[in-house]
C-alpha cells in the first residue's frame with residue numbers, strides 16, 4: 436500500500452510513523468486510518484522491530500477527527516460515528532497499547548480531540564514546550580473518545596480529568612508533565628534529540644521484558660493485588676527463559692555492558 440496521509444519508515448529496529456496532513460493539523464480521515472492500520476500491521480509482523488515512534492508533520496501533532504468528514508447536508512443522515520470508532524479509533528488505540536515494544540509519542544504541537552487521546556495511548560509521551568493537549572470534544576457536542584475517559588482519570592485523577600473534559604481548556608505541555616499526563620516536556624529545539632535517544636535506548640533493550648512490563652502495568656488497572664502477583668509470576672517465568680535474561684545475567688557477572696538481542 437502506498438501512503439498519502441502518513442510517512443512510514445523502518446530501519447535498524449525502529450519504526451517511525453508521521454501523521455502527514457500538516458495543512459489540516461494532521462487530523463484523522465478514513466484514508467489516514469486505513470494507512471495507519473496497514474503500517475501498524477507491518478510493525479506487528481516485523482520481528483526485527485524493537486521500538487515505534489509516532490509524531491506529526493508541521494506545527495501540530497493531530498487535531499483529532501477531520502470534521503469536514505462529519506458535515507452532512509441538511510436532511511441527510513449523520514455519519515454513524517459509533518461505526519467509525521469501532522472501525523478506526525478502537526483498533527488504533529488497542530494496537531498502540533498492546534504492541535510488544537515501547538511506543539514513543541513525540542508531541543510536536545497541538546494534540547486535540549482524538550489526537551490528544553491517541554497520544555495518551557502511547558507508552559512514553561514527550562512533548563515540545565509549545566505543544567498542548569485539548570479535550571476538544573465538549574466544544575462540538577461529543578464526549579472524549581479514543582480512550583480519553585479511560586486514560587485521563589488514571590493518569591491525572593478524576594478531578595483533573597473532569598475539568599479537562601468538561602471545559603475543553605488547553606493544557607500546556609509543561610502543565611501536562613507536571614500533572615503526570617505525559618513523561619516529559621522539553622524545549623522545542625530538544626524534542627527530536629530527546630526522542631531519538633529514547634528510541635536508540637529501546638532499540639538496544641530487552642524488548643520482551645519491556646513488552647511484558649507494558650502488559651503487566653496495563654493489566655494492573657483491573658486487577659486485585661493477588662491477581663496482579665499472578666500476572667507478574669507468569670510473565671516473569673516466561674522472561675526467565677529468554678535469551679536476554681541469560682545475557683543480562685552473564686553481562687552483570689562479567690562486569691560488561693549487555694548486548695540484548697530482543698529475544
Ligand code: T3D
Pocket residue numbers: 458459460462498499500501502503505516519520545547548549550569571572575577580
Ligand atoms: O467522528 C468520529 O469518528 C468520532 C471521533 C471523534 C474524535 C474527535 O477527535 S472529535 C474532535 C475533533 N477535533 C476538534 O474538534 C478540534 C478542532 N480544531 C481546533 O479546535 C483547532 O484547530 C485547534 C485548537 C486544534 C488548533 O487551533 P489553531 O488556531 O492553532 O489552528 P486552526 O487555524 O484552527 O487550524 C489550522 C487549519 O486546520 C484550519 O484550516 P484553514 O482555516 O487554514 O483552512 C482548520 O480548519 C484545520 N483544522 C484543524 N482541526 C481540524 C481542521 N480541519 C478539519 N478537522 C479538524 N479537526
